[in-house]
Amino acid sequence: MAAGLRGYAAILRTRYATRLLVGTLVGRLPNATAAIAIVLFIRAEGGTYSLAGGLAAVYGVATAVGQPLLGRLVDLHGQPRVQLPAAVFSALGMAAFAFTGPDALAAAYVAVAVAGVATPPLEGGLRALWPSVLGKEEEVHTAYAMDAVAQEVMFTVGPLLVTACVSLWSAQAALLVVNVIGVLGALSVVVSEPSRAWRSAPREAHWLGALRSPGLLALLGAFLFVGTALGSITVAGVAYADEHGGDAVYGWMMAALGLGALIGGAVYGARQWSGAPEKRLRVLVALLALGYVPLLLTPGAVGMVALTGLAGVFLAPALACAFIVVDRHAPKGTVTEAFSWLVTTFTVGASVGTAAGGPAVEWGGIGWGFAVPGLAGGAALLVLLATGRVLAATGDGEVVAGSSENDRTEAVEPGFSTGHQA
DSSP: OHHHHHHHHHHHHSTTHHHHHHHHHHHTHHHHHHHHHHHHHHHHTTOOHHHHHHHHHHHHHHHHHHHHHHHHHHHHHOSHHHHHHHHHHHHHHHHHHHHHGGGSHHHHHHHHHHHHHTOOOHHHHHHHHHHHHHOSHHHHHHHHHHHHHHHHHHHHHHHHHHHHHHHHSOHHHHHHHHHHHHHHHHHHHHTSHHHHHOOOOOOOOOTTGGGGOHHHHHHHHHHHHHHHHHHHHHHHHHHHHHHTTTHHHHHHHHHHHHHHHHHHHHHHHTSOOOSOHHHHHHHHHHHHHHHHGGGGGOOOHHHHHHHHHHHHTTHHHHHHHHHHHHHHHSOTTOHHHHHHHHHHHHHHHHHHHHHHHHHHHHHHOHHHHHHHHHHHHHHHHHHHHHTHHHHHTTOSSOOOSSOTTSOOOOOOOTTOOTTOOO
């Protein structure tokens, strides 16, 4: 474990690594806090929860649509030309929403849609940069784990920052401040030398882009269900908390879920793993699915918080391993787009889980609500098992880090000719 911690420290001491990690996290702050910021703003303006939920849903769908499209543009034109303008447009969209408010309803929906579609694909961009910044494959894998852990910190600190801004100033100010901070984070990334120098590998033009990789499609299918599991827990958690202590219990449950993921990711990234990551991913997803099963016991509040923490332990390791698999299966020249598709799929899955969790609780009670994540986790495992041959097709050998094109993905692209145009 000590050696693993030294590995984290060595990565953070590498030139540009800390700047890129922190800049990316700060740049993603508007996206991480959008849902709570929109809800708090609409409520402060006298709007209903239904309106707030509708606007947040529009933002989420728009983000899911925009990420792979912008990711493809990054692969084609480089990071600075896409990431910074997207961050500015996204911030302007949210600023328009902050000044429009719920009075001009159509304008409000358009503004949040613009903010969502223009959300820069900083997450995929960072993972595309790691090979050129670190060079060694084992360091890149550790960086993926560190990235997954850092996300848990961001999703914990971000809402606290929003609520602090609301308390000190107003909900409108919170929207504006968070998005200005996000633009500054994106600016910090795109003006760095690695971001300016990065170029994607030459790609075969095709309208499917990264989605022409069968292995990537298999992975996305599995992580649609992983996202479903996570989304359903949030709804079932609210229903449980309503009967066992209210909002405080729900807050502790969600904090425990994040803490479990943080600990699991830190431990996972602290050691080097041998063997094909595709096989390891199946084990991690199986453990993730099993971790959801004890939630069906619905014990008292203290026990439930502990079980929720246990349920989160294998989330970050599964994500970190998935990043490696994405990198190995993305067709040449589509690495940013491929990572952005993972973000989109996970987001859509979480929305599906949220939608499924409500009826499950209403029809079958809290126990059925917590059955959804277990079933979704099992479905994710089944997808990985059913597509084992597809995933193994480009996963037999280790990938060589740090190619001259800063793109380590060499996925086979059978059946597609250069006549297909993007």
